[in-house]
Amino acid sequence: MIWERDHHLTEIASHRLLGREVVHLETGRKGTVGLVLQHRAKTTDALIKTVAHMRPLDSSGREWTAEVEGLQPIRPIAPDMPAGHR
Template identity: 60%
Template sequence: MSDANVLVREDADHPLVGREVIHCGTGRTGTVGTVLVRTAKATARTIRRTAHMRPLHGSGGEWPADPRELEPLRHLAPDMPAGAR
């Protein structure tokens, strides 16, 4: 489908925007900067969602990812022993 037939909008309310996440397929970690939604003009059907990631530690450039493949990163508290809840 050509770009002329597609609407692109930002999903500012996506629950991962601004969160630190891990990309399950690659193990890369980053912060979700934005999620873009591509919709077919003729049918209003969502074609694709793309999360735009920023690396956590300045290690490399930004990259796109499927938001369905992302999970929030959980940090262990430094004073909490492993296995504690």
């Protein structure tokens, strides 16, 4: 297990899911990706995980995080469409 002090976070401002509506496949929750962070080991810079922070599409107000690999866009993403466009 890698503890918080043993890794650093990097924001991925150009991630393809930023601003997109996604479904979290594990829970079925739907939300909009507001932030994507990579967790990297301090000593080796190895990627530990990539986590997305989502805002819910329902009226619950409960934001959550999930690993990016567990998210699927609700609508297909066009390859030439920049992040932030739906």
